[in-house]
Amino acid sequence: MDAAETLRISVRSLRAHRLRAALTVIGIVIGIAAVVTFATFGASLKADVVSEIEGSSANEIYLVASEADEGGFGGAGQPVFTEYDLGQLRDIEGVQRVVPRGIVPVSAIGHGDQTIARSQVTATNATAFATATFEEGRSFRNGEREAVVNRPAARLFDGNLSAGDRLTVTRASGDRENVTVVGIVNGTGGQLPFSSFSDQPRVFLPADPFYQSVVESPNAVGNQFVYPQVTVVTDPGDTTATKERVRGYFAGDRSDAALLVPDGYAVSAQTNDDLVDRIERIVTRLTRFVTGIAVIALVVGAVGIANIMLVSVTERTREIGIMKAVGARSRDVMQLFLAEAVLLGALGAVLGVPLGVAGGWVATRYAEIPLTLAPGWAALAVVVGVLVGVVAGLYPAWRAARVDPIDALRYE
Amino acid sequence: MINLSATPGTGVTDATERTEAGTDPPPGAAGRDPGDADTVVELAAVTRTYEGGATVDALSDVSLSLPEGSYTAVMGPSGSGKSTLLNLVGGLDTPTAGTVRLDGQDLAALSEAERARVRGRTVGFVFQTFNLMPRLTAVENVALPLVFQEWPRADRRERAEELLADVGLGDRLDHQPTELSGGQRQRVAIARALAADPALLLADEPTGNVDTETGERIMDLFEELHEAGNTILLVTHERHIAEHADRIVHFRDGEIEGVETVVETGDGDSEGSGAGTETEDA
Structure with missing residues (x-):
């Protein structure tokens, strides 16, 4: 029918x-x-x-030494990236900038008669911030007692911080460091991708002179700063190929990181795309x-x-x-x-x-x-x-x- | 007015006393040569056994043929094998032994689907309880066999309307069965049985569920169909209904007890002097 x-x-x-x-x-x-x-x-x-994740940072590669099975996005990672490694990375084809990130343990940050408890500030270098992220001022200069804060951090203080204000950073050890705020970046400036979920207040200081984690470099001579996180900014459009070259650098024993990385940990290089995936x-x-x-x-x-x-x-x-x-x-x-x-x-x-x-x-x-x-x-x-x-x-x-x-x- | 020579008015007659008197009107009684082109139904030594707790022979060694254009009534008490005969001839059932040929085809040799096709094309069923599809209209009920014969919709409708007009229901086309009287329903059922222009009309107690007067009108309709050349096999337990046929086959205990020929008077149909009967087996 x-x-x-x-x-x-x-x-x-x-x-x-x-x-x-x-x-x-x-x-x-x-x-x-x-x-x-x-x-x-x-x-x-x-x-x-x-x-939320897909921002302007499509051409960034995030390096971190984390537990091997975590795929590169778990936790802050082990401090393994030395100044020697940063130098080598800068020489890799397609790399524009290499931005290390370290932690400076602090107990408080003060401005005027106001003091705010913080557990850490970020040590990095002058090239950490893309120009577009500056709402005010400029980046700090390496070796100077200067600071960059993000907008949420600026808002922590009465009347908001602005360029030229002075901050007192109290280290975890109790030592006090006086710095001058020279720039204010917007919420996402100079951060790891995940950070944008919460607009957390951040304070950035130049590694020189504030960062204190050092290690004896296996490849170079003497003690060097050693960082747990590095962001490699690549030429636009060349991110994938550059990522492979960066991975190649860490694959053998040529890098300090490969020699310093603890058992069970591995250096991973991930792009935003990897993270999105x-x-x-x-x-x-x-x-x-x-x-x-x-x-x-x-x-x-x-x-x-x-x-x-x-x-x-x-x-x-x-x-x-x-x-x-x-x-x-x-x-x-x-x-x-x-x-x-x-x-x-x-x-x-x-x-x-x-x-x-x-x-x-x-x-x-x-x-x-x-x-x-x-x-x-x-x-x-x-x-x-x-x-x-x-x-x-x-x-x-x-x-x-x-x-x-x-x-x-x-x-x- | 119908006259029946042998034991008029009574039911079953003793088969052994019967002799075939007239060879005239319906050419051919039971047991004709198989393969005759004019034979619509040919049962040869048909036995149908039901396996249950005990084995029951519903039909045993029955031979019967229905010539084209014949009008045969089957009578017998309940359990005599009438319904089994109808099911076998209608292709709803297959024999345990023997062959049933319908329009020359051995039904047992056909697949289930092929038998269904034969049922739709070669046989028209008329039931005691009408058996109309409750949710279909009169015209849809009549067209139903044609649905399974893959007729185009418009053709089906046209054919169904024609047939309903023929049975006097031209004004009830789109009524549902519940909106029709018993007699009207049975006429719809008859129209449905005729839809595919079948070689054989099978009627199982067609007047069993209607009053006497309506029953007579139904039987008149069968009479007309017979005169129009249709081959009819009618099962009934009522003698006055059976007497509409040319021939009455009596069943008892799964066997043919006797065959009698009905002679009608006052009707131009047959001129035999009397009629009688006779038998196959003793």
Whole structure:
């Protein structure tokens, strides 16, 4: 029998039991809507996180010595990068700037009669800041008692700090250092990618003269500053190739870092893209997990279809007998019942997708992130709805097809 | 007015007393040569056994043929094998032994799907309980066999409308079965049985669920169909219904007990003097 007639008869059958059909469809709607909600929320979350990270720093490579299985973004890392390494890195093709980052443990920072407790400030060099990040003033000069602060740090003090203000930095050891603020950078200036999540106040000092971590360089002679983090700024467009060259430098035993790195730790060189990939993978995995739970709701809906179709087959045994007596083949009967199940599934999917998108919208509003639609998921949901109908309807339809017309016509 | 020579008005007649008197009107009684082109149904030594707790022979060694254009009634008490015969002839069931040929085709040799096709194309069923599809309209019910024969929709509708007009329901086309009386429903069912222009009409107690007057009108309709050349096999347990046929085959305990020929008077149909009957096996 042709598809149009199959559809017409199936629709008629479903209409005869509107409430029952509607309740069955609701089961599928909930399942599909749950899947689409979580998929939409996951997509939105990913898009939001990625857009936070993807800044202007596409041409930066982050070096850190972290535990080998952490992939390069865990914690502050081990201090292994020496001045010798920084020099070698500067000579690598494609490298524009090499910005080390070290920690100066402090107990407080004072301005005028106001003192604020801080545990650390960042030691770096004069090239750490991209010019565009300066809201005011300039970078400090190496070897001078100068400081750069970011805007959140400037706001910590009454009346905001501005260039020319004097700060008193109290080291953890108790020694006091007087410095002059020479520049104020915006929230993201000179930071590691993750830092932008929280606009934390930061104070930057020149490594010379404030940084104190030194180590005996294996390659050069004498003690050198040693840093836990280094950012390599590359020529734009050459980041990937430069990253490979940087990795090559650390791969052998040529670098100080390779010789200094403790057992179980490894030097990693990652770009923003690597970081974005990694976070995308994490969010995707999380989304899949939650969506997987939502799929359970869909399975319950499918069981609902199978259940109602079995009831329907029993109720319509006589009709099946009639159809067979007037020339319906088993496959015609199967087709009819399968079409009904598929209609239920497809209807559930078609209604469930917009509901799921609405659910995703609510979730993103609640989480205060922008809504990102996942059209692929919506299309997939409809396909899944149809498939659910097929799978759930297969056994009932097979039962219907196998009905013996003689028994069926006798059936009351 | 119908006159029946042998034991008019009574039910079952003793088969052994019957002799075939007239060879005239329906050419051919039970047991004609198989393969005859004019034979619509040919049962040869058909046995149908049901395996249950005990083995039951619903039909045993039955031979019967229905010539084209014949009108045959099957009578017998319940359990005599009437329904089994109908199921076998209609291609709903297959025999345990023997062959059932419908329009020359051995039904047992066909696949399930092919038998379904034969049911739709070669056989028209009319049931006691009408067996209309409850949610389809009259015209859709009549067109249903054509759906499975892959007729285009417009052609189906046209054919169904024609047939409904023929059975006097031209004004009830889009009514659902629940909106029709019993007689009307049965006429829809008859129209449905005729939809694919089948070689054989099978009627199982077609008047069993309607009042006497309506029943007579239904039987008149069958009479018209017979006159139009349709081959009819009618199962009934009511003698006055069976007497509409040319020939009555009596079943008892799964066997043919006797065959009697009905002679109608006051009707131009047949001129045999009397009629009688006779038998296959003793």
